[in-house]
Amino acid sequence: MTKLIYIADPMCSWCYGFGPELKTLLDGVPELRFEIVLGGLRAYNKQLMDEALKTTLLSHWGKVEATSGLPFSQAALSHKDFIYDTEPACRAVVVARMLAPETALDVFHAIQHGFYAEGLDTTQGDVLAKISVAVLNKAGIDLSAQDFLTTWSSEVAITTTNDDFLQTQRWGVTGFPTLVFERAGELYLVTSGFARTEVLVERLQTLVDQTSDS
Template identity: 50%
Template structure:
């Protein structure tokens, strides 16, 4: 006789405008391919949510250096178009809210939307703080699927107070969990959560950590 296998799941806390989360997309994708049976819950962290300050030269220099480090470690491409703008406000709330909106109405596509926003922002230099741009990105994601929820519904729901509140709830949840940096990947087994990684991690480390948790949670012979 064996005891029931505890439910296993992953919780990924990140922000689509976090450069290390963008870099983390590669090992995360490989991990999910390796363990397709483990479901993933996406929680948005709010890296620079509600920022109202135009990005100055000092922040541009800081980000340029940070992005170079992410590119070197992850191999992900980065556009420099953002640094040529004089009016950019680095507010990550709209991008997070776009993912929350998709998660609410087409949950199977939430992670696709998350990664598509990252590609648009970092690789293509598009302004993902704008609702119209986020709607275009949703159309690109949506166009590759058979989902019926589309552009007009996205804009309507994205601007709703419900989605704004759900996004705030995600930010608060991340804070309650004590998440201090992104990406953070948690493993939940038998109702108990533990950190697999806080920050960027390579695939080998992720596989080793996840395999250890799964083994510990496996049914014990009676």
């Protein structure tokens, strides 16, 4: 069995920049199974956003914007008493994966767009529910925002999200985005960090060829 595993965080700026590259890759290999594992970039963070952290983050965002051409809004970092905790957003993607696995990446990308392009506070359950349910409903999943919030707040969602973080740590993944190719239970690195689609295609083809011969 072969598949691609994407280890990422919806509130990671380089993951946001990587989105179009990944989508183009996946569109070209529709037969390849795909799984998303949430990494927990700043999971459980309790630190209030201060000007020093905001300045640092905006510097990173500027580099991602220049590289990817994607839109960024500074408003996301200006919410009152904002705490950059990425666990709630990761959990929303986990809930989508639980309810309808085929929507998980779309929910992931929708949360990214909400945070980075629209400046929404994606640490808040009601915001995450609205974003996620819009994607799920479009995919034909009949679910209300309250239904989503009930699952998002559940112990199983909280535990499953933490399990993703622990799996990421067991794999030794410390940076996002990370994309790996799995064949027969073995993992092979495609990229650790941002890469263009043509690079991903070349690396993936090399891995397919190498592992097919082994």
